[in-house]
Amino acid sequence: MGKLSLPACRPGMTATCTVTCTAAVQGRALQRACGDCCNLPPSRSPVCTRRGSGIPIGDTSKNAMQFPIVQKLKLIVLCLLAEGIYYILALVPVVPFTLLSAIFYPPTTALLIGATLFLVVVWAIQPDPIDDRDAITVAPGSVLHQWVHALSAAVDGGRIHRIVLTDEVNASAYVSPGFMGLGARRTLRIGLPLLQCLSSHEVKAVVAHELGHFSRQHNRAGHWVYRVRYKWGIYLLAHRSDADGFIQSAQKLVARWFIPYFLRQSSAWSHQCEYEADACAQRAGLAGSLIDALVKVELHQHIEQHVMQQDWVQWKLQSDSPPPNILETTLEHIQRYAAPAFAPMLAAAQARPTRLYDTHPRLQQRADHLCVTIEPPQWHGVCAGAEAFPNDWASIFQAHQAAWVGKHRDAWYFAHYRLRWLQAQADAHPNDVALQAVAMASLSTSTTAVDALRALVADHPANAYLNYELGCALLDNDDEDGIDHLQAAVRLNKKMAVPALRRISEYRLQSDCAQAIERSIRKLDAALRWTAAFFDRDLWSRFANEPLEPLPAAARGLFRDAVRANPRIDGCWVGSLPSRSIDGHQFKINLVVFRMDGSGELSPYHTEERMKAHMAHLLETVTRPDELTCVKAVFYTEPLNPRLLQNINKYPEVCIAQPLGAVNQNVIRIDVL
CATH class of the missing domain: 1.25.40.10 (Tetratricopeptide repeat domain)
Structure with a gap:
């Protein structure tokens, strides 16, 4: 039984996003810090005062904006309650097993077994909000390390044990406790996209802000609150299923009753933490650069999602995979659109409604708190990555770009065939x-x-x-x-x-x-x-015995192009049947059978379940939204039902790709041994 984890969510450029993906988005939003770059103009004073108050904005004393003690206590109580519920639910399967063990073992042994099982259950169901498996650890001695150490001394951020590079347009800082809570290690995470699009001043401002969380001692308490938000947020967003056990059902039910209130309370505290961390960046003389960085990040996201829509469509129509230089091309377009998109971006950022998972104040609020005027970003000079890694930046960035292409290949692939389908329909x-x-x-x-x-x-x-x-x-x-x-x-x-x-x-x-x-x-x-309910048990039997309707010609051609590009597939058939009628409703069900090569080591992208989901999603891109899809995978070493082969041979257009290998020869039936 492994730890619960979630896939990374696709960015706004993709055509669709599942609810599961949205849960992962929520997890990222909770991690989100800030980032962006530009020189500090002389006209911007790093320390200013509020009009009429006489209190320096950089002052983080009790006179500055504070989260009330009563609300802090309320948040702690809510955290304890949320964690308590989580552990009580984890105890449910442990208690009967412990009592059963007490029948056969001494009480001490039974309690030890129960305690061990409890720890295993908690570990297994505990979501890990921070996944650094794909992060790149920065070797000591880099220029980036020099920046971090100098800024840590300036803002009293303490020692940073590890710096990693991620693929997010984001930066964050967290504390990972050691065994039994001892030997905690501080980690600074910096997104490679920030190093690509920001200047060194802006990245330093982002780093100073993140180190400010350590300086203001947000780390342990903040990370605790964040973990509670993350894991309960997953259950709030998750679908209920008949396959859910008692614990999963109870977790989802509790999440939907209790967690929204907790999220709002913790969001208010998170906003205060961001103001305090911003003040640390101001103390380092980087307030202007921090706002410039935030402006660039907002502008980057706004242009990608709202201005570059036609560019994404054209690129996706041209190829079923992203161009190898996609990130460089994207940044060029963002810089080109930046000036006309600046005012609309500010209006959109100001009008953006409050969301349940918001953890950061709005851009204008943060600029006002620092007394910094928001100005159009400047894109001159070399990027921060080239200065932070003068000898290795080109190879680091190319590796990041290749990883991005691999990560988003599927979403791009589906969008490509969906757009081609619409174009073919219009032409026909x-x-x-x-x-x-x-x-x-x-x-x-x-x-x-x-x-x-x-x-x-x-x-x-x-x-x-x-x-x-x-x-x-x-x-x-x-x-x-x-x-x-x-x-x-x-x-x-x-x-x-x-x-x-x-x-x-x-x-x-x-x-x-x-x-x-x-x-x-x-x-x-x-x-x-x-x-x-429309997928009855006789569906595959009907597929082998009843008349089949092929896909429309345009859909068949597109599906054939996609299938032929997959070297793991040898033979594919798609036929349609009417479902049984329930309360006067009847679906058209598209049934897919494909043979796949199961020899050798299968990558995570070529497992049976992954390929079945891939085929289902692909077919959905070239069919109407009121149709259903059912997929069956057959390995080379498995027999194909002779009656099925006979039936599909009656309808030649049902065949999407003829098998190259022999069918039903040298096959071993494991179930008859």
């Missing part, structure tokens, strides 16, 4: 106004195209597919009206419930309303249970 049906509008809204991503789709929906309000596509397009642009259209799509065609409610759930997770989050997840859970 030039007179279909609805298809043209849907394709243009996704392919052009312009406001005009979305407005045209909105007008078409107004003319055809009873069209569920148009409502669904408009709802998705509006939510992609952070327009909450998209929820109304997705709900309308479900009312008009219940078979669209799962994809529509999934999009609503993903959007709701960004809000501050725990009730809305809970309601959206509950509805999605119900829709998933409803659709699962």
Whole structure:
């Protein structure tokens, strides 16, 4: 039984994001610190006073902004309560086992067995909020180490035991306790993207801020609060399932009742910690550079998500994998769009609604607290990475860029085939106004195209597919009206419930309303249970005996291109059947069978479950949202049902890729030995 972990979440550039991914996003948001770069202009004073107060902003004494003692005590009590519930739930399977052990062993031995089992259960179910497995440890003696040591002395940040480079547009600092809480080690995490897009002054400001958390002794208490937020936040966002055991069900139930209140209380304390850490950066004379860094990070995210949409579409249409120089190209585009996007970014940052998982004050609030004027960023000079690693930066950055491409290859791959599918549909049906509008809204991503789709929906309000596509397009642009259209799509065609409610759930997770989050997840859970009932036990038997409908020609061609590119697949068939009817509803189910090579060592990307999910997601990109998909994998060493082979051979278009190897020859049936 291994420790619970979550996959890294995809950035905003990807087409879709699952609820599980959103849980990981929440974990990242809780880790988020700050970052960005620029020279400190002489006009910006590193120490200033509030108008009329006479108190230096850099002063971190009790006269500065403080989190009230009463609220601190309340937060500690809430943390203890949350942790207590967690450990009580972990005790549930331990107590009966300990009592059973007492029947066969002396009481002391039974208690020892119970205590050991309790520690194992706690370790197994405890999420690890910080995963540094892919981080690069910086060797001592680097220029970056020199910066950190000098800044640590300036802000009284203490000794830093380890510096690591990550792939996040982020920086953070944390304390990892040693065995039995002894020998704690301080780690500073710096994102390679920050070293790429910030200047040395800005990175130093970010580092000074992070070291300020150590200086202000936020580390142990803050990390404790953060861990509680993270692990309970996972259960708040998780789906309920019939496969959940008692502990998982209880954790999810408690999380949805109790944790939203705790998150709001801890967010207020986290905001105060950020102000105090900002003041430490100001004490080091880097207040202006810190705000410049934050501006660049906000601008970076804003441009990627809202300005570069058409660029992403063009790049994804051109290839099913990201260009090898994607990060360099992205930064060039961000610098090109920075000037016109600056004012819209500030307006969007100011208007951004409060979210349940917010841990940082808004950009303007932090600038006001430091008495620093927000100005357009400057992009001149060499990047901080080239100065921090004068001899190794090129190789470090190229390795980071290659890792980024590998990490986001799947999301890019699915987006590529989805866009090609929409383009093929539009080309094949030039007179279909609805298809043209849907394709243009996704392919052009312009406001005009979305407005045209909105007008078409107004003319055809009873069209569920148009409502669904408009709802998705509006939510992609952070327009909450998209929820109304997705709900309308479900009312008009219940078979669209799962994809529509999934999009609503993903959007709701960004809000501050725990009730809305809970309601959206509950509805999605119900829709998933409803659709699962249509996959009856006789489905595969019917696939081997009943007439099959092939995919449409365009979808078949795209699916064939994708399958042929995978060297692990030898043979693939896709046929469609109508599901059984339940309460007057009947789905079209697309069934996929593919043979895979299981010889040799399988990478994490080529396990059976991973490849089945990959094939299902791929097929969903070239089919309608009111259809279902079911996938079966067969290894070379497994037999294919002769009746299935006979049936699929009756319908040649069902075959996506002919097997190159022999079928049902030299096969060993393990189950008959």
